[in-house]
Amino acid sequence: MSIGKRRIALLLLVGMLLILFASSALIIREAHHDCPGEDCPVCAFLAQAIRVQRSFSVALALVLLLFATLRVRPLRAHAACFGMPSQPTLIDRKIRLND
Numbered sequence: 764m765s766i767g768k769r770r771i772a773l774l775l776l777v778g779m780l781l782i783l784f785a786s787s788a789l790i791i792r793e794a795h796h797d798c799p800g801e802d803c804p805v806c807a808f809l810a811q812a813i814r815v816q817r818s819f820s821v822a823l824a825l826v827l828l829l830f831a832t833l834r835v836r837p838l839r840a841h842a843a844c845f846g847m848p849s850q851p852t853l854i855d856r857k858i859r860l861n862d
Contacts, residue, residue: 783819786812 789812796805853860 779819779823783816783823786816790816 790809793805793809798806
């Protein structure tokens with residue numbers, strides 16, 4: 764992965780974390796507001812913040828699970844599960860067999 768792509772990925776990760784923390788702070792701050800009843804704009808905003816937080820949490824958990832899986836077990840270890848040889852064959856190495 765090039766340096767530019769790593770920086771972009773890091774910026775996206777930091778952005779997602781900031782959104783999660785900001786929505787958590789908003790939910791905590793406005794959890795016990797004086798609600799006038801139906802059609803409360805604060806309650807609607809809280810519901811929207813909770814939906815955003817849940818969607819980002821699921822996406823972040825999936826990304827972390829993917830990174831953990833790839834770090835623990837490289838792709839070559841999974842090759843046998845798919846019927847592919849884990850070691851390169853003679854054909855893969857383009858070795859000619861003469862009789």
